[in-house]
Amino acid sequence: xxxxxxxxxxPGRARRAARSLAVAAAxxxxxxxxxxxxxxxxxxxxxxxxxxxxxxxxxxxxxxxxLNNPSLTAVAGREFGMxxxxxxxxxxxxxxxxxxxxxxxxDRIASYAKANGMRLRGHTLVWHNQLPSWVRGLPADQLxxxxxxxxxxxxxxxxxxxxxxxxxxxxxNEDGSFRTDDPFHNALGDGYVADALRxxxxxxxxxxxxxxxxxxxxxxxxxDAMYRLVKSLKSQGVPIDGVGFxxxxxxxxxxxxxxxNLQRFTALGVDVAVTELDDRIQLPANSxxxxxxxxxxxxxxxxxxxxxxCVGITQWDxxxxxxxxxxxxPGYGAATMFDNGYRPKPAYTxxxxxxxxGAHHLAPTD
Ligand code: XIL
Numbered sequence: 001x002x003x004x005x006x007x008x009x010x011p012g013r014a015r016r017a018a019r020s021l022a023v024a025a026a027x028x029x030x031x032x033x034x035x036x037x038x039x040x041x042x043x044x045x046x047x048x049x050x051x052x053x054x055x056x057x058x059x060x061x062x063x064x065x066x067l068n069n070p071s072l073t074a075v076a077g078r079e080f081g082m083x084x085x086x087x088x089x090x091x092x093x094x095x096x097x098x099x100x101x102x103x104x105x106x107d108r109i110a111s112y113a114k115a116n117g118m119r120l121r122g123h124t125l126v127w128h129n130q131l132p133s134w135v136r137g138l139p140a141d142q143l144x145x146x147x148x149x150x151x152x153x154x155x156x157x158x159x160x161x162x163x164x165x166x167x168x169x170x171x172x173n174e175d176g177s178f179r180t181d182d183p184f185h186n187a188l189g190d191g192y193v194a195d196a197l198r199x200x201x202x203x204x205x206x207x208x209x210x211x212x213x214x215x216x217x218x219x220x221x222x223x224d225a226m227y228r229l230v231k232s233l234k235s236q237g238v239p240i241d242g243v244g245f246x247x248x249x250x251x252x253x254x255x256x257x258x259x260x261n262l263q264r265f266t267a268l269g270v271d272v273a274v275t276e277l278d279d280r281i282q283l284p285a286n287s288x289x290x291x292x293x294x295x296x297x298x299x300x301x302x303x304x305x306x307x308x309x310c311v312g313i314t315q316w317d318x319x320x321x322x323x324x325x326x327x328x329x330p331g332y333g334a335a336t337m338f339d340n341g342y343r344p345k346p347a348y349t350x351x352x353x354x355x356x357x358g359a360h361h362l363a364p365t366d
Contacts, residue, residue: 048081055361057312090130122162127169128182140187155203164208176225201239212244218255244275266309276316278335285334294350301354
């Protein structure tokens with residue numbers, strides 16, 4: 001087979017690739033040898049260190065109350081290098097009354113992250129949900145002012161502490177139109193997204209600015225809408241650094257087009273991240289379902305490693321006992337990588353092995 005010479009790997013790169021393959025193979029062996037005994041984290045084989053060695057991060061979300069649970073924090077501190085507050089940076093917590101700010105809960109999560117050498121994803125500045133009712137009722141000019149004040153105060157408060165902000169969360173309906181029950185879009189029109197991004201950039205110039213949504217993981221009408229929006233924002237010079245794919249999956253239903261979809265976004269010049277990964281199973285979960293779940297998790301890891309600007313993966317919640325799934329999707333659960341005793345499940349072993357076996361994740365400029 002003929003390759004144009006310019007496409008042949010440079011010798012340095014080939015050597016590096018060979019070396020990282022050898023290291024990956026050795027680590028994969030070490031991981032598979034260790035993990036079946038349940039010794040997750042032993043000998044440095046945590047998701048966090050394996051991900052770091054591949055040039056991505058592995059994170060999780062947690063809530064303030066989770067910090068009082070020693071079995072949960074033992075796993076969180078060992079396995080995850082990025083933290084997302086589950087609720088503590090949402091508008092109903094941070095600005096319950098007009099101009100009255102409360103950053104104490106978010107600060108507690110931020111200090112826990114700092115104490116454990118984890119980075120932070122800020123979640124979220126503008127969202128129709130978990131929004132105090134006083135915001136909903138405002139006329140357009142006051143709503144615009146309130147949105148800007150909120151972003152400025154919150155992103156300003158966390159300036160320098162947050163790796164990335166989900167600036168706007170869940171802007172779209174399933175058919176790709178802007179969300180119907182969204183007070184920001186209803187009052188301000190499509191331009192509220194650009195306005196929010198510009199305000200966030202001014203408040204914290206070093207934070208990566210994301211749009212985040214669910215059901216945009218595969219190629220579909222909703223991800224098409226996100227794609228068009230990001231493309232249009234980029235062409236107008238609006239600050240947008242990344243797209244977050246929540247990835248609240250049902251076991252066995254990870255879209256086959258995940259990789260192609262992530263790739264079309266990175267081709268626009270933005271980072272992509274899996275921001276809220278879980279994979280719910282109809283309860284009771286049997287071993288076949290857990291095995292399928294392991295394939296799903298490993299598939300997501302492999303996909304992220306295969307897309308150079310996929311910067312990392314965050315699981316939503318730490319283990320099955322603290323997962324939001326059973327409360328929101330009755331009859332479903334077992335959606336995380338850790339079981340009811342915070343022991344690693346097959347999904348953990350498979351994710352760790354996929355990280356260990358993966359080629360080094362080259363930065364786009366590498
Ligand atoms: C969830 C939290 O985990 C729950 O504790 C809360 O009751 C509801 O919100 N998409 C998001 C997250 O962007 O903020 C949601 O988090 C899960 C769905």
